[in-house]
Amino acid sequence: MGAFDYISSFCSYTYANAKTKRKPLQTVDIKVKMDCDGCERRVRNVVRRMKGVKSVEVNRKQSRITVNGHVDPNKVLKRVKSTGKKAEFWPYIPQHMVYYPFAPGMYDKRAPAGHIRNPTQSFPTANAPEENYVSLFSDDNVHAACSIM
Structure with missing residues (x-):
């Protein structure tokens, strides 16, 4: 019986490994x-x-496909491209999800209402005009504010 137990544990082990290698559920x-x-x-x-x-x-008005399942995103994109259609990952996110939605390059005329292009950075740059105005009229820099007025 020792050999039988060894073989059965080996078979159940390979079956368990096959289950764990399944891709996670994603959208x-x-x-x-x-x-x-x-x-x-x-x-x-x-x-x-x-x-x-x-x-x-499928939402034809937004030109959007949403796929749920245990799939690889790159394989889904490749399969969609195999139909001869131009396809890319969804580049837009809801506007309320971004900390600084007014950064340059965020708005796209083709974006659905309430969506903006997915930003690479969502914070303003160091030399943004808003930052310069704020530092110009600070309590620490009294002389610069007086010279403007």
């Missing part, structure tokens, strides 16, 4: 230009057939 948002119902249906069907996909939501 992937992709921007895809879709003009008609046929484009929407083609992209939805291609993504739905992927292994690990739980749900696919």
